[in-house]
Amino acid sequence: MNVELDPIHFRQVLGQYPTGVAIVTAVSRSGEPIGMTVGSFSSVSLDPPLVAFMPDKNSTSWRALQDSGDRFCVNLLGADQENICRSVAVRKENKFADIAWRKSPQGSPLIVDSVAYIDCTIEAVHDVGDHNIVIGRVQDLAVENASYPLLFFRGGYGSFRPLSLAARDIDLLDQLRLIDFARPHMDELAHHFDSEVTVTTLLNDELVLAAAAGRARHQIVPRQVGQRERFRAPLGTVYAAWGEPALRERWIENSGQSATPEQIEEYRQIPDRVRDRGVAVSLVRKSPAPDGVSPARGAEAWYNPESLDGLEGFELRSVSAPVFDARGRVAFALTLWGTRGGPAARATVEEYIYRLLEACEAATKAVGEMTNRDIR
Ligand SMILES: Cc1cc2nc3c(=O)[nH]c(=O)nc-3n(C[C@H](O)[C@H](O)[C@H](O)COP(=O)(O)O)c2cc1C
DSSP states (O other): OOTTOOHHHHHHHHTTSOEEOEEEEEEOTTSOEEEEEESOOEEEETTTTEEEEOOBTTOHHHHHHHHHOSEEEEEEOBTTOHHHHHHHSSOOSOTTTTOOEEEOTTSSEEETTOSEEEEEEEEEEEEETTEEEEEEEEEEEEESOOSOBEEEETTEEEEOOOSSOOGGGGGHHHHHHHHHHHHHHHHHHHHHHTSEEEEEEEETTEEEEEEEEEOOSSOSSOOOTTOEEEOOTTTTHHHHHHSOHHHHHHHHHTTGGGSOHHHHHHHHHHHHHHHHHTSEEEEEESSSOTTSOOOOTTSSEEESOSOSSOOTTEEEEEEEEEEEOTTSSEEEEEEEEOOSSSOOOHHHHHHHHHHHHHHHHHHHHHHHHHHHHHHO
């Protein structure tokens, strides 16, 4: 290699290659959460399960991670977590003061709303030029929030946008035809609240965000058309509430290891509660715990509370309700998104519910008329 290679040129050329962004976290020996932003995270081997990242040998964050012991957790950041990326990438004390986190299964900080986490133990540290290559053995991993990842490219941040529908989206075409009949009602609803209305369909155990109207003024949850999530409690409640018992069971089963026994007990109550109410309601805590201590898992989001009283401290995240086809099955679910800011007062939530149900009823009628015409 050319020994006089210009570092700026080197960075400029390699900056043409985009990377994801991850925060590697651990707990220091004195019990503090510590972390480092890396773009060099990569999967390495399936058998045995190994991953890697490459810290600068001079990084104080890396030194702190090394001193903390042999456990670390890789948090893959989502597109709306640029602020977390930036605040961890600076040299400062107490980087986690304003970041909501809870403990990963191994006890490292797991940043709330990350796309996924990978709990590791250090398998090997290789000495390579001015960096180390840290090989981690995967001990536990899960997708937390199947939103799009944060990407780093040419010194700036962005997000992934699919250029085309995937082959499997062909299944969606029939659904999209039906959804078109709900469009005017979605537009009107989105306009009324100056917010966003999205459509979710259930295809082969996947919830697909199939269409959107209006605009998300403040994205509480990042969402893009085409986004898919596994059908699992507490997501896609509308399908569990109005579906066959077997579908309800799958909804709970699919929540799998990420749910505690108490959560599973709660999930069993939810479909009937949602069906009685006519809508699924989700709320989100207004801000992370004030002292920066991680709230307990699930404490940030609150799904389908028994009563709509006593919602102070929360804001409305979304209300969802079904649109039925001519045979009375759920054709798709409409979700009206809340806007960030105000408290989730009962009257506000009821106004959202009332308007959403009105739109769903009109959409059900339109979809019914159209499918009846098709059947004839
Ligand atoms: C998007 C992004 C990716 C980064 N990737 C790496 C990396 O892979 N390895 C590394 O050593 N530093 C990386 N950094 C720099 C560190 O996060 C951090 O800024 C640096 O470690 C701060 O110095 P300190 O560790 O001495 O506090 C990255 C920073 C950003 C913003």
